[in-house]
Each structure stands twice: as C-alpha cells, then as structure tokens.
Amino acid sequence: MTYFLVDGHDTAPVTILLAHGAGAPMDSASMAAAAKALSTAGFRVARFEFHYMAARRFGHRKPPPRAETVNPEYIKAIADLRAKGVTGPLIIGGKSMGGRVASMVADEMFAKGDISGLVCLGYPFHPPAKPTQLRTKHLAGLKTPTLIFQGTRDEFGTPDEVATYDLSDRIEVLWLEDGDHDLKPRKSISGFSTADHLKTLAETARTWAARIAS
Secondary structure (H helix, E strand, O other), X not given: OOOOEEEOOOOOOOEXXXXXXXXXXXXXXXXXXXXXXXXXXXXXXXXXXXXXXXXXXXXXXXXXXXXXXXXXXXXXXXXXXXXXXXXXXXXXXXEOHHHHHHHHHHHHHHHOOOOOEEEEEOOOOOOOOOOOOOOOHHHOOOOOOEEEEEEOOOOOOOHHHHOOOOOOOOEEEEEEOOOOOOOOOOHHHHOXXXXXXXXXXXXXXXXXXXXXXX
C-alpha cells in the first residue's frame, strides 16, 4: 500500500494527488509549501513517493529511473488512494518529474473516469541547457484538462520556448513572474515573493478545479 502525506480536511470537495521531482522527496520544502497553500485553498492534498525515493530513506541511494518506468507506480497510488476511502473529484500531478509521470498516465485515468484533471508544478519540458531534447510529444494530444504552473525563469522551459511547442488546447499554462523551477522569484528583482506565487497558485487552482469538476 502506498504511503501518503495528507494535508487538508477529509471533507474537502476535491483531492489533489502529488508526486515529487526527480531529486527531492515528497516532504521537500517546495512540495510542503505547495501542499499547504493548496490545502489552505480548500483542497485535500495527498503526497507520495516513488519506490526509488522511498528507498533513500533507508540508505539505499538509487538514481532517478526513466520517468516512464514509474508510470505503474503512479497508477497504483491512485488506486491505493481510492482504497483509503477518498471519493469525489481527483486531480493528479506533481513537481517536475512527478508532474511529467502524471501527465503520461492522465489520459488513461481520465478516460476511465478515475480523475478529473492534471496539475503540474514546474513541468520539465526539456533538461536544462538541452532545449532540443523535448518531453512534449504526448502533450500535443492530451485530452485531460491540465493546468501547468511555470516560472518565467525556469531552465526546464521558458515562455519563449514553450510558445513554440505543439500543446493540446486542454493545457493551460500560468506563468509566475521570475519564478525558477521551484516557482521561487527573486523578490528584489520581480517585486513578488514565494508566498505571493503560492497564493496565486492556490487561488488559480481552486477556480480552475471548480470549473473542470462541475
């Protein structure tokens, strides 16, 4: 059974399931902050770890696997979350690689009625400094309602780059000014704080979720 960290109330109308990025666990500072912001906005937020990351807690240092190889783990996490009694609309997603994995299983789960949407926190459109190694092919035909939060300073995909990609019209991208891959801005330059961006993230997600889940 998948282990979850849960924020928010059991009575929340919508649940968000989040997976971590390639190099940091589910309780990293950025994931914890995002989960808190989303739960404050009225969501129940469940976080989980892929096996390789969970193994690190027991001293087994494993490198991140190819993203597609953990697709079955994400599908199992959805089933395990439902088995714990989570009902109602479910949105899946994650930070960086976690969001990418969620995006690869989203249409299968959406077609079955198991999920209502997809949320990505800093999508890794390409590896840093390798703009031609795109991870976007499956996004062109994506049918699942999708919301991507991306910092304008994200080295995994900038506004100018993303504007040239063939993305499904089901995908909405919200750009957070001067945000990096963790969505953190430089306040002295942008005038925004991380707290500002997290508030925008949570409020936007709440409005979007109400629309797609209705």
